[in-house]
Amino acid sequence: MAFPRASQALSRFTVLDLTRVRAGPTCARQFADWGANVIKIDALLEEAGSEQLGGPRHGSDFQNLHRNKRAMTLNLKDPRGREVFMRLAEKADVVIENFRPDVKAKLGIDYESVRKVNPRIVYGSISGFGQDGPYHKRPGFDQIAQGMGGLMSITGAPGEGPMRVGIPVADLTAGLSCAMGILTALLEREVSGEGQWVQTSLLQAQIFMLDFQAARWLMEREVAPQAGNNHPTSIPTGVFKTSDGYINIATTGGRIWERCAQTLGAPEFITDPDYATAPARSKNRDALNARINKLTETKSTETWVNELNAAGVPCGPIYAIDQVFADAQVEHLGMAQDVPNVEGRHIRLVSQPFTLSRTPSKMAARPPEFGEQTEEVLAEFGFGRDEIADLRQRKVV
Template identity: 50%
Template sequence: MPLPLDGLIVLDLTLARAGPTCVRHLADWGAEIWRVEPPGSQDGFGGPRDGFDSVNLHRNKKSIALNLKNPAGRAAFLRLAAKADVLVENMRVAVKHRLKIGPEEIAAVNPRLVYASISGFGQTGPYAGRGGVDQIAQGMGGLMSITGEAGRGPMRVGIPINDLTAGNLLALGVMMKLFERERTGVGGYVHTSLLEAQVFMLDFQATRFLMDGEVAGQAGNDHPVNTPMGVFPSADKPINIAASSAKLWEVFCRVCGREDWLRKPEWQTPKGRTADRPALNAAIAEETRRRPSEWWIAKLEEAGIPCGPVNDIREVFGDPQVQHLGMVWHAPHERLGEAGVVRTPLNIEGHKPGVHRGVPALGGDAAGILAQAGMSASEIEELRATGALGDAAK
């Protein structure tokens, strides 16, 4: 059965991670991706084309190497844009306008196209001209001020959370605009930024300030407002326990064999438990470290208390539920043979997406892409003669 986005053509001008994250969603669900790269490109990572990052981000794509600074290259690009449904880019704001491939120029040749952008800080405003990367947005967007243990200073999150979130949100925006196009027949411009994505992801920590004036601080592994909810030691490895509601707190005390905690005046309300969190956490830790993690997880699960181990990445992929969910795709790759990548987290019943091709050779699909855009063999050769079209990597 064709995948949901089968027949959709996407022009991919993305670099680094945020833009490619958006395009990866579209590629995994059947869109045909025409990745437009400058001749000699290393995919914006400065590392090997077949390195782990590129293989995971640029699967299921075709490649054409076009010099957009060359008039003939730009003209060829506009031919591609006339055939495409979506264009995704995450250049600095000024670059697309300098190349004369901004939303207005593309709409002139294809008013049905959905033009999608990610920037560091927004398409307009005092920071619009700045380049942005994930960690800068983590700091400016407040995340580093609430991550890590109190008194230890700012701490980045261990994944590029802004890049990934901005890419995920832009993919959602693209699908909304495509849905609207079904009604109007016209495409348009959709965009987000790392900073917007980060402020959005502050979520309840933001509304604590907006509604109550509370400026959240660092809470380490503890939940900012609910107690007990955090990491506790066991005899072999740390575990997460979430028992903050009145009912779960009562059940948890009984599982621990510490009904006396229920009679402790300062621990009888959620606010009281949070106010006395250091003493409460120390008391819980004294109990949990007496037995191994599997014992606690079995007992707590039986009692209906959310819990789980703190796994390293090797343990994640050894976990039976992760294996059951099939979170690894073994992707065919013409140069590596096979590569393990993370599968899409989306499940659409009746469809089975996968990786049908690995990272394309630079410019390796140029002839086919240009032919689909309506260029003849002689026109393609003429384009190559101008130096605007890069030769396929060998």
């Protein structure tokens, strides 16, 4: 039976996934979820159950990263394993890896080596700090990138010291950036007929995500401080207590501020010289937030969310993660989807954040077991039955 594809959008592409942990698998997942033939190459260990980077294979983290892929085993440290990989790469469109820069060269599967057998290959590399430069040999880790990329210095409450973000944002954005780079290179290949090397790093991705905070320094030489839950430029924007929880209120521009003041039942804020203009609200932010907080505490979260949104003031509840997936709009968007599997396991995972009208993405296949489709994949690439048996006997696959 043919392997089910998650979509037809990228079904013409074959991707060799050499990645581990999170940033690389995030990149490869974008191709798997949109229908590419993604082959996860598991490092051949002594035992399939040996502890691997990325957590237990049936754990939620691994399952979420590796759905819609197939898996094969391969010992890349064996010269014959390298030969097998090159035969795969000769027919593939994309290779994705997140080894440290020197590791792939030692294995003989670096971009230049692969390019010799397939000039059309698009080779995606994710590292901690880049493929060259003074830090290129350092191991990469999300929290290190958050710190060096400036994010931790602007996260958290003022005076409480640096604070990491609650998700591995550097890993995730590096993976997504690499996927976008690979797609860009595939589009360019349609014109030139040649592949190329796509490179990104956790550090680059994190700095890019600073966005306007980085621009404030580069253009105006302003170092952004920690602001806690307060937005650095749109005031008042932040977290306010209600009678039964908390809400976010966001005001941008004078008209929304006026509507906000009216809905809060404090029209006097509009003409008060301390709050009438954006510079005044910025200067008196703490006092204004305290006054707003006294008002929001008088009603429930649901009431304020309804009243403020009805008045055209952006406002939303602050959910715990279980509440996120219970929200009516989240359910409507289909952000959680069940993954079919003959084992009857409960596999419910986060879906893609964008949709395509003709070629939608779906959860078509559960994440593969260790090396589950090794024979199937090798046969598709032209390996004979006896050859596969020999590779197994020699512990190459």
